[in-house]
Amino acid sequence: MPTPISAEQRRQDRDVLLDAAESLFYERGVRAVGMDEIRSAAGLPLKRIYSLFATKEELVVAMLRRRDRRWRGSLADYVERFDDPRARVLAVFDWLGRWFAEPGFRGCAWINAHGELGSSSPAVLDEVRSHKRAFHDQIAAWVRETGxxxxxxxxxxxxxxxxxxxxxxxxxxAEEARAAAEALLG
Amino acid sequence: MPTPISAEQRRQDRDVLLDAAESLFYERGVRAVGMDEIRSAAGLPLKRIYSLFATKEELVVAMLRRRDRRWRGSLADYVERFDDPRARVLAVFDWLGRWFAEPGFRGCAWINAHGELGSSSPAVLDEVRSHKRAFHDQIAAWVRETGxxxxxxxxxxxxxxxxxxxxxxxxxxAEEARAAAEALLG
DNA sequence: TACGCTAGAGAACGATCGTTCTCGATGTCA
DNA sequence: TGACATCGAGAACGATCGTTCTCTAGCGTA
Incomplete structure (x- = not known):
């Protein structure tokens, strides 16, 4: 076999590709970004891209899924450093506030994807709904702890x-919502 | 002059065109709908469409603007049939609940447009922001009346x-938000 | 009636899309 | 070393995009 591609190389390429796709899609929307642009941003041949994901739609779904893991992981890491249940719920809004202040913040990637593709891609719609359900359930668990x-x-x-x-x-x-949550928690 | 087009015909064509554009854009997203599809849905020649709006972007902005007038008008009509300030604020959520239950409801047209076009079309971004500001101010006025x-x-x-x-x-x-608003109003 | 203009229908244009194909280079095994 | 499998680079493909152009039909005026 001549020059086969290692599993590790594939994993690394996958990450680089998803990095490029995620930032471009988030910044400009999915339909506004062509595969050629993703290719040049990732520095990967088109052939390799299509060997990792058969279609653009699959790439979008994979990008949303990885973003979900990271996004909710980062949120949980931040929140669960607090011990008091009430502090945990309020910390959600502090974390959101930091996120909002990041340069390039342009709203929720899943909401954006839903508006753009929700009606034409069942796979994207599923991914968006499952992210929102997971986020909802995360919050629900923290709120319930407060009683x-x-x-x-x-x-x-x-x-x-x-x-x-x-x-x-x-x-x-973020702060306004935090204050309201504080009032609602009683 | 041979067969010029009356101002009234123009107004009527404009409405028909905006009707077609609004329902198609809302249903499937802006970039997913081509001008040819809008043309056949509106039953208008392409030439007339481009004599009413020079670009697709202008059509999108005009559609958002007309929708804003109607949407907020309908909300205000519903809310202001109530006299009690508190009832008015709660009525906002009842009105939202009716809207959510309409067939074909697919979220907020402005939020969807923002996610799709906000970063590439300043005109659309302006329109979205001005709608959100107007909606915010409408709610603010009603809430302030309650003290x-x-x-x-x-x-x-x-x-x-x-x-x-x-x-x-x-x-x-809608109901969950209504209950929370009720609690927050005190 | 003949002319001038405009409207309608849709072909055409150039760009760009997602995806596939070509082809020469490269490196591995028999 | 020679045969071959796979790679990278990017041309190519067919479709579709927003927009413009062509051409004919038909009306109002002289």
């Missing part, structure tokens, strides 16, 4: 803050 | 409910 029944309001406040900060470019909704 | 300072939380709850109902397809967030 408060305000699970849904806290989730809706978080979603509202993400969307509003994404559109206005102002991270203030 | 409660909970302006931002009520707005964030509404936004969170719209986004969540749009993704899950379940209108329940």
């Amino acid at each position: 408060s029944p305000a699970v849904e309001p806290v989730f809706l406040l978080a979603e509202g803050a993400v969307v509003t900060a994404g559109i206005t470019g102002d991270p203030a909704p | 409660s300072p909970a302006v931002e939380p009520v707005f964030l709850l509404a936004e969170g409910a719209v986004v969540t109902a749009g993704i899950t397809g379940d209108p329940a967030p």
